[in-house]
Amino acid sequence: xxxxxxHQPTHCHGLLIALSEPALTLSRxxxxxxxxxxxxxxMTAITDLAVVDAxxxxxxxxxxxxxxxxxxxxxxxxxxKRPLAYAFAEDPLAAQxxxxxxxxxxxxxxxxxxxxxxxxxxxxxxxALWDLESGKLLRGTTYEEPYTGxxxxxxxxxxxxxxxGSQYVGRLQVWEASGQxxxxxxxxxxxxxxxxxxxxxxxxSLVAVGGDCIDVWDLTRxxxxxxxxxxxGAVQAVSLxxxxxxxxxxxxxxxxxxxxxxxxxxxxxxxDDEPIHDPITGHEDRILAMDTATVGDRLLAVTAAEDESxxxxxxxxxxxxxxxxxxxxxxxxxxxxxxxGRQVALSAGRDGRIRVWDLAALL
Numbered sequence: 001x002x003x004x005x006x007h008q009p010t011h012c013h014g015l016l017i018a019l020s021e022p023a024l025t026l027s028r029x030x031x032x033x034x035x036x037x038x039x040x041x042x043m044t045a046i047t048d049l050a051v052v053d054a055x056x057x058x059x060x061x062x063x064x065x066x067x068x069x070x071x072x073x074x075x076x077x078x079x080x081k082r083p084l085a086y087a088f089a090e091d092p093l094a095a096q097x098x099x100x101x102x103x104x105x106x107x108x109x110x111x112x113x114x115x116x117x118x119x120x121x122x123x124x125x126x127x128a129l130w131d132l133e134s135g136k137l138l139r140g141t142t143y144e145e146p147y148t149g150x151x152x153x154x155x156x157x158x159x160x161x162x163x164x165g166s167q168y169v170g171r172l173q174v175w176e177a178s179g180q181x182x183x184x185x186x187x188x189x190x191x192x193x194x195x196x197x198x199x200x201x202x203x204x205s206l207v208a209v210g211g212d213c214i215d216v217w218d219l220t221r222x223x224x225x226x227x228x229x230x231x232x233g234a235v236q237a238v239s240l241x242x243x244x245x246x247x248x249x250x251x252x253x254x255x256x257x258x259x260x261x262x263x264x265x266x267x268x269x270x271x272d273d274e275p276i277h278d279p280i281t282g283h284e285d286r287i288l289a290m291d292t293a294t295v296g297d298r299l300l301a302v303t304a305a306e307d308e309s310x311x312x313x314x315x316x317x318x319x320x321x322x323x324x325x326x327x328x329x330x331x332x333x334x335x336x337x338x339x340x341g342r343q344v345a346l347s348a349g350r351d352g353r354i355r356v357w358d359l360a361a362l363l
Contacts, residue, residue, distance in 0.1 A: 033324065035344060036356040040070055041079050046348035047105040049333040050153070052116055058337050060346065060354070061118060061132070067103040069118065071132070074339060074346075074356060084118070085137040087128035093143050108151040110160035112177040119162040119175065121148025127164040129179040139179030146171050149211075152196040154219060156205035163207050163219075165193025172209060174219065186217060187224075199240035201248045206264075208250050210235035216250055216264060228262045228273055230254035237290035243299050243315060249276070251301055251315060253287035259301060261315050282311050282319040285330075293336035295343050295359045302345040302359075304331035310347045310355075312362050321362055327351050 040046055045065035051058050060072040069082040087102050088094045103122040109132065110117050116132040126145030129138040146166035154161040160177035170190045173183035195210035205219040213229040233255030242248045248264040258279035285307035292301050301313040309323035310331055329350025336345050343359040
């Protein structure tokens with residue numbers, strides 16, 4: 001157990017579920033699919049989510065529209081603001097801006113040597129690394145570094161790492177969570193990286209890079225595996241997973257709200273760029289975020305969109321059920337995790353509220 005993650009509650013907005021072993025018991029929720037809803041104390045928009053195993057359960061890290069980092073313990077419904085040292089503190093120009101603060105709108109997190117390391121940035125701030133508990137800067141940035149387009153924690157064996165993609169210049173880098181060594185540069189032809197996804201499949205650490213197209217990298221072998229392009233529109237979100245009894249797949253959401261699925265081939269001569277089925281549609285507006293989860297024997301995608309809804313998809317080729325509604329404004333972040341053995345999806349956005357959805361109840 002990581003004892004440094006346990007604090008006296010600083011903000012508690014009313015737990016809307018009762019907890020029992022081995023699963024959650026619903027309480028006072030009119031929609032059986034909705035397990036929990038909680039509002040960030042800053043009452044601003046939530047722009048991104050990450051989750052780590054804090055020993056006693058999941059810890060959710062949030063970025064709000066003020067550029068601040070927060071954590072939320074969903075099992076106790078406890079929020080805590082996490083002050084972070086200024087990312088540009090070591091830049092000589094920082095002295096000219098004594099009142100400047102971090103601008104954070106995208107986050108990723110990993111546990112390294114018993115501490116939670118936060119990687120974060122913004123469309124006007126390059127990536128930096130912090131010790132989440134102390135707020136200490138592990139690796140800062142400079143005013144000359146390109147701005148952040150996306151960040152993800154690398155999945156797989158070995159020391160924790162992050163992969164970051166920049167806007168406008170397409171810089172793709174892999175960082176050690178310690179922040180002690182310079183990041184590794186990966187070749188990249190995309191101009192504007194908008195999304196990243198990682199997965200550990202068959203002992204390999206895979207990364208999907210989304211922008212004008214989707215490139216898939218094997219970080220274990222340090223080689224690019226494939227490249228795919230949607231029929232129309234830029235890529236807004238990507239995810240990596242495996243369909244039952246099939247090869248790994250990459251899923252991507254592209255404008256104007258279509259969900260594509262491609263199979264990753266082991267054959268280097270296989271240049272088939274066609275998705276395994278026609279794009280799936282259902283959202284009425286642009287998809288902003290996506291994650292995947294396996295529930296039973298079904299591989300599901302969870303998407304969040306500008307149309308104020310969350311949708312669940314069977315990646316074999318169909319949307320599941322009706323949209324999940326309740327958010328006020330666009331839904332900008334979504335992730336899949338588990339609470340006491342139950343597969344759930346967390347969604348958040350412009351209304352500053354996290355909603356926790358029971359994935360099994362949606363099937």
